[in-house]
Amino acid sequence: MPPSASNILDFEKPIAELEAEIEDIKRLTAEQGVDRSEEIAILEQHRDRLMEQIFSRLTPWDKTLLARHPRRPYTLDYVRLLFDDYTELHGDRLFTDDKAMIGGLGTFDGRQVMFVGQQKGRDLKERQFRNFGSAKPEGYRKALRLMKLAEKFGRPIIAFVDTPAADCSVGAESRGISEAIARNLMEMSALKVPIIIAILGEGGSGGALGIGVGNSVLMLEYAIYSVIPPEGCAAILWRDPAKAPEAAAALRITAEDALRLGVIDEVVPEPLGGAHRNPDLTARTLKTAILRNLDELCSMTGDELAAQRYQKFRAMGQFLTMPELAEIDAAAG
Amino acid sequence: MARDDWFGLKSGKARKLARKSADAVPDGLWIKCPKCGEILFNKELEKNLRVCNKCGYHYKLGAMQRIAMTVDEDTFEEIATGLRPGNPLDFPDYEDKLEKDRKTTGLEEAIVVGTAAIGGRRVVIGAADFTFRGGSMGSVYGEKIVQAVEKALDERLPVVLFCCSGGARMQEGILSLMQMAKTSAAIARMSAEKLPYISVLVDPCTAGVHASFASLGDVMIAEPGALIGFAGARVAQQAGVINRPPNFQQAEFQLDNGMVDMVTPRKELRQTLIKILQFCCEDIGNAA
Structure with missing residues (x-):
């Protein structure tokens, strides 16, 4: 998707303006044959410095906008960049094929893997086709079917997370969206093959976690992982969705926060300016990270993998224990 | 039947709690x-x-009321106590809200778990309380459920959970979300050990709790008229859910769609639990 006014974020505008200027000069160079490469080099340096400046001061809300960037690479973009080749598999065998949840066989650095992931669409038509990346129960059931298939044949699973939320329409509710997500959480916790999660963009609540129970959880630098969209949190807390930027900060939804809270294992750095400025480089960095994790996990037995995954999630959460309080309770009997 | 009869709990403390946490x-x-x-x-x-x-x-019922109404008289013993939520995100006003809820409910958190007997059969039982932060699930809620399941695994007991929740607790952010995975993984262990888990969905049972352990019961019971569903009211409103049938997200809607086994009036609940436990536990929980 080419940059246009509608898919450039506000804080990207100064960068885009400089780039337009550079493009103009380049075009003139080509047309008039005058060498202005020095000028271009200076402007490019200037642009990079500007970008560094802007990107070193991003707020959680800026990162939210980057995670939802209309030009951000989506799951299928990464599938194409990461895998030597891939074959999509379809359907949950119960109801239908959910276009918001894709999955299939991939050859990853010469190895056979199963991939699943939510898929968003680029233009209006495609967005509707993909239901904005919001999977329905059949999507989660399709993902589980494929993950079970992977377990059956002893293949690792790579799950790509990028969803605003699970679908909550009347249809999704009627067919048990809660049950579908709950079952995935339960079943994924016990699968006996390596599971690597890569959070690519929006890690939206239960819809994200529904394919998010892994041995290693990686997260791109400008992805977000949140219990509720900032807009929803603002609507509930302050009855004002416009306060989403404040909510984004309060909810601690950035990759850095998720790492600090022990919810993910690794932040995968993005190129300067974000993944959409250089999808190839992003995919290469991600590939290296996945490979390293995969190598480690492949040395473990099925039982060890399930146990490691269980313990990892068992340990999540923060609270105070109060032995003294327990003693008082026991005494009061 | 006198009030004290169905409250079941002899200890003054438990009775006090029951009164305090009532809706x-x-x-x-x-x-x-x-x-x-x-x-x-x-x-x-x-x-x-x-x-x-x-x-x-x-x-709606408070957690202690709920337990008292369900278990054999004077058999409930609370476990997994002495846990208090921190404020891992430094979320504005969270500590004050917790303190207020502790005072008004007399509870340590939005869920109470323990052991008890139902119809002479020993069980692990838990009940959530809507008056404490809307029954929302944070780190302590999740931990209590897992500790309850671990107790059941250790002693080979069935688990009965009264699931009541507005969803994951926003103020603990992503850590609350992870409780969905943590609790569901614990239920997987029960299932692997062939230990029964009965979930009773009571008003309201929505969002993060409905989309995790609440929906994983071997047998699932709902109370009449209970709000049960994935999207909480305000989330659904924001998402602009359209064409809702009149009974959308009610217990009866979930029954019609095959998402619960039965809708059981409160009066019949205890007997229903006894029947199900009898089917599931040939020799589980009888040792008491």
Whole structure:
């Protein structure tokens, strides 16, 4: 998707303006044959410095906008960049094929893997086709079917997370969206093959976690992982969705926060300016990270993998224990 | 039946808790049914397990009330105590809200778990309380459920959970979300050990709790009229869910769609649990 006014974020505008200027000069160079490469080099340096400046001061809300960037690479973009080749598999065998949840066989650095992931669409038509990346129960059931298939044949699973939320329409509710997500959480916790999660963009609540129970959880630098969209949190807390930027900060939804809270294992750095400025480089960095994790996990037995995954999630959460309080309770009997 | 009979709990502390955590009972003698408008005598309502005797409206119950109503008299012992939520995100006003809820409910968190007997059979039981942060699931809630399941695994006991929750607790952010995975993984272990887990969905049971352990019962029971569903009311509103049938996200809607095994009036619940436990536990929980 080419940059246009509608898919450039506000804080990207100064960068885009400089780039337009550079493009103009380049075009003139080509047309008039005058060498202005020095000028271009200076402007490019200037642009990079500007970008560094802007990107070193991003707020959680800026990162939210980057995670939802209309030009951000989506799951299928990464599938194409990461895998030597891939074959999509379809359907949950119960109801239908959910276009918001894709999955299939991939050859990853010469190895056979199963991939699943939510898929968003680029233009209006495609967005509707993909239901904005919001999977329905059949999507989660399709993902589980494929993950079970992977377990059956002893293949690792790579799950790509990028969803605003699970679908909550009347249809999704009627067919048990809660049950579908709950079952995935339960079943994924016990699968006996390596599971690597890569959070690519929006890690939206239960819809994200529904394919998010892994041995290693990686997260791109400008992805977000949140219990509720900032807009929803603002609507509930302050009855004002416009306060989403404040909510984004309060909810601690950035990759850095998720790492600090022990919810993910690794932040995968993005190129300067974000993944959409250089999808190839992003995919290469991600590939290296996945490979390293995969190598480690492949040395473990099925039982060890399930146990490691269980313990990892068992340990999540923060609270105070109060032995003294327990003693008082026991005494009061 | 006198009030003390169905409260079951002899200890003064438990009784005090039960009264405190009850769903906003006005102190007056009379109470108006929010559904049919009937004026109900408070004592009669208590005797009727807080169900309107005209229209069958089921009032919400506090956690301790719920447990007392379900278990054999004087058998409940709380476990997994001494846990308090921190404020891992430094979320504005969170600590004050917790302190306020602790005071008004007398509870340490939005869920109480322990061991008890139901019809002479030993079980692990848990009940969530809507009056504590809307029954929302944070780190302590999740930990209590997992510790309850671990108790069941250690002693080979069935688990009965009264699931009542507005969803994951926003103020603990992503850590709350992870409790969904943590609790569901624990249920997987019960299943692998062939230990029964009965979930009872009571008003309201939504979002993060409904999309995790609440939906994983071997047998699932719902209370009449309970709000049960994935998207909480405000989330659904924001998402612009359209064409909702009149009974959308109610217990009866979930029954029609095959998402629960039965909708059971409160009066019949205890006997129903006894029957199911009898089927599931040939020799589980009898050792008591």
